[in-house]
Amino acid sequence: xxxxxPTDPTSVWNPKSLDVRAxxxxxxxxxxxxxxxxxxxxxxxxxxGDWGHVRWRIQGEVRPALGEGKPTHWLHVTAQAALxxxxxxxxxxxxxxxxxxxxxxxxxxxxxxxxxxDGCEEDVLAWEPRPDVLLLIEDELLMAMPLVPMHDSCPSPxxxxxxxxxxxxxxxPHPFAALAQLKTRR
Numbered sequence: 001x002x003x004x005x006p007t008d009p010t011s012v013w014n015p016k017s018l019d020v021r022a023x024x025x026x027x028x029x030x031x032x033x034x035x036x037x038x039x040x041x042x043x044x045x046x047x048x049g050d051w052g053h054v055r056w057r058i059q060g061e062v063r064p065a066l067g068e069g070k071p072t073h074w075l076h077v078t079a080q081a082a083l084x085x086x087x088x089x090x091x092x093x094x095x096x097x098x099x100x101x102x103x104x105x106x107x108x109x110x111x112x113x114x115x116x117x118d119g120c121e122e123d124v125l126a127w128e129p130r131p132d133v134l135l136l137i138e139d140e141l142l143m144a145m146p147l148v149p150m151h152d153s154c155p156s157p158x159x160x161x162x163x164x165x166x167x168x169x170x171x172x173p174h175p176f177a178a179l180a181q182l183k184t185r186r
Contacts, residue, residue: 015058015134020106020127024060024073030133031057036081039138045145047084047093054081056100056137073106073127079137083145090154100140 013023013030023030036043036052046052056079063072079100087094103122107113110126117124125131174180 016132017130018058018133019130020060020075021073023058024062024075024106027060027062029057029059031055034134036083038134039141042081042083042138042141045083045085045142047086052082052084054079054137054141056080058133075104075106075133077102077104077133077137077140079141081141085146085149087151087154088148089150090156090158092151092154092156094149094151096146096149098141098144100137100144102140104136 013019013028015030015032033053033055036046036054039054042054056077058078059076061074061076063074065071077100079098081098083096083098084093085096086092105120105122105124106127107116107124108126109128113124113126125136
């Protein structure tokens with residue numbers, strides 16, 4: 001997990017417990033290709049045997065204060081993956097690309113993040129406790145999944161359920177037929 005920073009290219013950052021404040025102050029960048037299996041909830045959504053990778057990048061930035069305020073700490077998160085999901089038309093595998101490109105503003109505490117998050121357009125998170133960037137990336141990829149995965153054009157014919165035709169007699173026994181016979185015997 002090598003991070004690239006303008007001042008110290010040998011720094012190592014831990015994405016499972018990222019020191020966001022130091023990361024953003026350093027203007028650091030972290031780029032990784034992580035196995036899909038390391039993202040438990042995302043891997044559960046993939047069809048069996050579809051174990052690809054998640055390519056992700058985070059970049060820290062401190063933006064100067066507006067007016068007399070304090071500088072703000074930002075994290076730019078990008079991620080991409082291709083997930084094999086079940087096509088809702090033909091029920092075969094459809095490869096669904098997932099893309100994330102989001103900015104997050106960080107503040108000192110969770111209380112402050114909750115207060116500021118309601119009144120602004122950007123997502124506000126706390127840098128303490130140190131966030132797990134991999135969980136953040138996984139959350140964003142899960143939200144990027146299609147609600148109804150489908151091929152543009154299904155590779156195999158679609159099986160259509162036979163509709164009940166009122167002109168054709170139903171050969172299945174009626175579930176209450178036995179009760180009707182009991183009633184007629186009285």
